[in-house]
Amino acid sequence: MQENLIQQVETLLREKPQLRPVEMADELKVTEWAVVSALPGELVHLIEGNLAEAILQDVAHWGAVTTIVERDGSIFEFKGSLPEGKPGFGYYNLMGEAGQLHGHLKLDAITHIALLSKPLRGKEAHAIVFYNRAGACVFKIYLGRDPQGVIYAHQLQAFNRLKGLGYAR
Known part of the structure; x- marks a missing residue:
């Protein structure tokens, strides 16, 4: 990890805490993964991408979540339970x-997973x-x-359990 990038990310967190990682990446001219990898440990836990299927199978039992796909500034959201999936x-x-939600995920294209705990628009937020x-x-x-806008306690507990799958940076 470049020490310089860690310092740049820390500075952005201090000066512009409202920025999302994708916005920080744009500002720093690096990938979003590079920014997420440079976040302080209290904001992120990193997991190998080969655990994506196991994580998705777990999340399918959590109840209503918000799934987001963002491409070129457009954001698609689905609020509801993540359905169970199967390989094929x-x-x-x-x-x-x-x-x-329906879809076909190319899981072998997933190389990294981040458990991100960073406020979003002034509210507590946690995302995989x-x-x-x-x-x-x-x-x-x-x-x-x-x-009332409060994160479901059982989901937060399950999210925190996933942190045990992480690796040290």
């Missing part, structure tokens, strides 16, 4: 019922973020909230 034809296939080998975010799963 080189993909991890999400086979939700009507009204649930999946990155490809180029350092770009493929998709994110944010913990769900009750009608």
Whole structure:
């Protein structure tokens, strides 16, 4: 890890705490993964990408979450339970019922996963973020909230358990 990048990220966190990692990456002219890897340990736990399927299988039992795909400034969100998936034809296939998320995830393209705990728009936020080998975010799963906007306690506990899968930087 470049010491200079760590210092730059620390400075941005201090001066512009509202920035999301993708915005920090744009400002620093590096990949989002490089920024996330340079965040302080209290904000992020890093996990190898080969655990993506196991994590997704676990999250399928958490209840309503927010799944986000962001491309070129456009943001697609799905709020609801992540359906269980199964491998087939080189993909991890999400086979939700009507009204649930459907998709085909190329999990062998996931090289890193971050458990990110960084406030978003002034509110506590926790996300599982999946990155490809180029350092770009493929998709994110944010913990769900009750009608009062409070993160579900059982999801926060499950998220914290996933931290045991992380590795030291």
